[in-house]
Amino acid sequence: MASETCKACDKPSLRKFIDFGQMPVANAYVREEDIRNPSFEEYTYNMAVGFCDVCNMVQLTETVPYDKYIIPDQIGNTKYAFFSSQSDVMKRHFAGLAEEVENKFLAGNVGRSYNRRVVEVGSNDGIMLQAFRDRESVLGIEPSSNVARVAQEKGIETIVDFFSQNLAEELADEKGKARAVLTANVFLNIYDIHDFMNGVNELLDDKGVFITEDPYLGSILEQGGYDQIYDEHVWYFSLSSLKNLYGRHGFEIIDAKPQTVHGGSMRVYASRSGTYPQMPRVKEILEQEEEKGLTALNPFLQFAETTKKNRDKLINLLAELKSQNKKIVGYAAASKGTIVHNFCSIGPDTLDYIADSTPAKQGLYTPGMHIPIVAPEVFRQDKDVDYAFLGAWNHAKEIMSKENAFINRGGKFITHMPEPHIIEP
Numbered sequence: 001m002a003s004e005t006c007k008a009c010d011k012p013s014l015r016k017f018i019d020f021g022q023m024p025v026a027n028a029y030v031r032e033e034d035i036r037n038p039s040f041e042e043y044t045y046n047m048a049v050g051f052c053d054v055c056n057m058v059q060l061t062e063t064v065p066y067d068k069y070i071i072p073d074q075i076g077n078t079k080y081a082f083f084s085s086q087s088d089v090m091k092r093h094f095a096g097l098a099e100e101v102e103n104k105f106l107a108g109n110v111g112r113s114y115n116r117r118v119v120e121v122g123s124n125d126g127i128m129l130q131a132f133r134d135r136e137s138v139l140g141i142e143p144s145s146n147v148a149r150v151a152q153e154k155g156i157e158t159i160v161d162f163f164s165q166n167l168a169e170e171l172a173d174e175k176g177k178a179r180a181v182l183t184a185n186v187f188l189n190i191y192d193i194h195d196f197m198n199g200v201n202e203l204l205d206d207k208g209v210f211i212t213e214d215p216y217l218g219s220i221l222e223q224g225g226y227d228q229i230y231d232e233h234v235w236y237f238s239l240s241s242l243k244n245l246y247g248r249h250g251f252e253i254i255d256a257k258p259q260t261v262h263g264g265s266m267r268v269y270a271s272r273s274g275t276y277p278q279m280p281r282v283k284e285i286l287e288q289e290e291e292k293g294l295t296a297l298n299p300f301l302q303f304a305e306t307t308k309k310n311r312d313k314l315i316n317l318l319a320e321l322k323s324q325n326k327k328i329v330g331y332a333a334a335s336k337g338t339i340v341h342n343f344c345s346i347g348p349d350t351l352d353y354i355a356d357s358t359p360a361k362q363g364l365y366t367p368g369m370h371i372p373i374v375a376p377e378v379f380r381q382d383k384d385v386d387y388a389f390l391g392a393w394n395h396a397k398e399i400m401s402k403e404n405a406f407i408n409r410g411g412k413f414i415t416h417m418p419e420p421h422i423i424e425p
């Protein structure tokens with residue numbers, strides 16, 4: 001097995017363990033006029049993942065430029081389809097985070113070192129920052145102007161830009177240093193992770209904390225969640241790989257807490273080495289990672305084997321139902337679905353359409369396989385559907401309770417997690 005250069009530690013120790021072949025950008029939905037246009041060329045890249053023997057970082061071997069998925073419109077506004085605040089679960093989740101940051105890192109922060117400045121990188125529509133009581137002290141940085149505008153309308157100061165060392169230097173000069181820099185589901189998207197860390201170092205004051213929350217590699221491996229791998233996710237973090245990355249920048253992990261959102265995430269707290277005591281659970285999680293094998297190549301090779309087996313199983317299951325003349329459609333158009341459809345070659349000959357409640361996606365086609373996306377009402381009125389394949393298994397409960405009329409008339413849902421099967425009511 002050939003090694004490539006690890007983008008976290010620069011050593012020639014990156015070992016590719018899974019290759020999905022050519023993939024489209026997972027959220028680049030295709031317009032009808034593009035499908036009809038014979039010269040339309042959809043952007044694709046080779047999606048493959050490697051593990052670093054030296055620093056344990058798991059990463060995409062080929063990355064996709066930001067402008068392929070943060071797409072500017074005719075007048076130059078950048079758009080990102082997903083508005084965070086549409087989810088009540090996430091609203092509550094971030095309210096919890098804000099309260100914790102206020103109590104632990106801002107509350108006792110009085111006198112000469114008084115600093116309540118909180119900066120969120122990738123602040124989306126302000127879902128997290130709006131949970132902080134002191135709105136004057138929060139600042140969002142968000143490259144997608146359509147969601148940033150929503151945050152600004154809510155009164156949350158938001159800069160439309162990518163975070164970088166240069167921007168951090170400017171902000172530190174103009175607005176002062178921050179006590180906390182936060183990111184949620186953003187750090188894993190950052191290509192130049194060292195420039196980002198230099199920026200964090202510039203922006204934080206001497207007692208500053210850097211808090212990240214991203215899908216946890218341990219959960220992905222445990223669940224066989226290969227559909228969490230896609231273009232925007234450059235990195236797949238374990239605590240061990242973050243410890244090595246932070247160490248290079250003079251930072252250390254002071255706390256880590258597993259979260260249930262997004263199929264299993266980890267909230268990781270870091271500061272400059274020696275600033276805060278380290279919570280005992282950091283060591284415990286690091287030890288668990290050694291035991292589970294997150295620090296060795298072998299479990300990743302096993303993950304690749306299981307993924308291929310599950311692909312074949314799903315293809316066979318759907319082919320079997322089609323041979324019985326069953327009508328199958330998809331439910332929920334999401335990045336996860338794009339990966340599964342393309343990896344398993346599931347196209348409009350298998351799924352007649354995909355029902356999705358996001359108006360902006362209706363009327364478009366899925367990336368790569370070009371399955372038409374329709375409103376859920378179309379699905380509800382279509383009494384010929386026998387099976388609905390779930391594109392977002394993490395929302396299975398919510399979807400199934402919403403669509404119990406379908407289940408009551410004998411319709412069944414299919415999921416590919418943890419392995420492909422028909423969900424029996």
Ligand SMILES: [Zn+2]
Nearest residue numbers: 006009052055
């Ligand atoms: Zn490395």
